[in-house]
Amino acid sequence: MLATGLIAIDATILATAVPAVVRDLGAFEQFPWLFSIYLLAQAVSVPIYSKLADTFGRKPVILAGVGLFLLGSILCGFAWSMTSLILFRLVQGLGAGAIAPMSMTIVGDIYTVAERAKVQGYIASVWAISSVVGPALGGVFSQFADWRWIFFVNIPLCLIAAWALTRRYHEHLEPRRHRIDYAGAVLLTIGLAAVILGVLEGGNAWAWWSLPSVLCFGIGAAALAGFAAVERRAAEPVLDLGIFRRRLVASTTLVSFAIGALLTGVTSFVPTYLEVSIGVVPLLSGLAVAGLTLGWPISASLAGRLYLRIGFRSTVLIGSLIALAGAAALAASAPFPNPWTVTAIAFVIGFGLGWVAAPSLIAVQASVGWGERGVVTGANVFARSAGSAIGVAVYGAIANNVIAAGAGDHDPATMIHASGSVFIAAAVTGVLLLASGAWMPRGPVAEHPRVDAAGAPAGDPA
Known part of the structure; x- marks a missing residue:
């Protein structure tokens, strides 16, 4: 929970501080990269960290992630230009890429199937609290x-998290040689970075059919094709593509997407x-979204x-049915904007997603042993990140097309129409979420015994 709190607060604390950052450092046109580079670094590094965790253990990977996040936070606090701040946000993102999947993998290692939902609810509550505390702290x-304190505040949090992990979390590793799949x-990394960059910036920094967009997707496709060929011959592949032949892994990955x-x-x-649409102040509109983050941990x-x-x-x-009903209600109520209605609907959607x-x-964690749990958890985390990135691109394109059809006007009526179209797409x-859940195998999941990296029974989680 401590480690997750680092990245949960960081996900929201910077948004309210952007005007102050721009006033100090300038380069307003570059500020979206503060978010894009962080998301890119986090998403791309997740599969690598997950494989390293299955090879060398969870503890060194999550401690390395906390260390990178600490280094990135200190550097961000001393940034002297927007370019330097963007570069240091990349370091932060690389740290977050280790923390997110490792927190969930460790929960899967040390708790039984019966216990994990309650603990995952604790983890989800961290995100819920951070969604409220983060923007307030940033403001x-x-x-x-000084806006630099939004990064310096991470220093004590990182140190406490690292101390707690070092002191309280123990795993036993059997030393053996590994053949690292560098190629x-x-x-x-190249393939995912190129594709995600193309998705994040397409339609924003450049047009979808422009040369940069074509290059991103072309390079990404070529690199991923080469990756698939290399993995077939690798002794210890960084991502064993064979796991996606298992119906449970494939279906839950689609669910996460x-x-x-x-x-x-x-x-x-x-x-x-x-x-x-109705001139709601930013604070109240943000609280409407908080309804989602409140419903999620309760149901989880x-x-x-x-x-x-x-x-x-x-x-x-x-x-899935509850979340779908909420999304359909959001689309149906779009012509009649009301913050309290939206808050209630967002709560319903969050409540449904907590049960998904x-x-x-x-x-999927219960279906695999220690040596694959990091990879399947990483696939789950990465799929959600990819779903968010692609969702932003698709929904943004839908909204822009509706606005363009309205002669480019941003009047309330046009924006309601555009938002309604986006909410229909969300429904x-x-x-898709319901169909992915229906594809999951029927029947009980055979739980692997809880063992550590050496194959010994896992200890008491306390």
């Missing part, structure tokens, strides 16, 4: 102190929809009782 530091790691895309539709477009903490009774697949299907995210992750994403 306080920007207005009453696969390089090709995967759909979760990321649906989340983006709500969190990215609801605030603008309320602010432009209750999910364990449900999936132990009716199974993982049935729990995921119920949660935790059980689908726990199911379609809800259908």
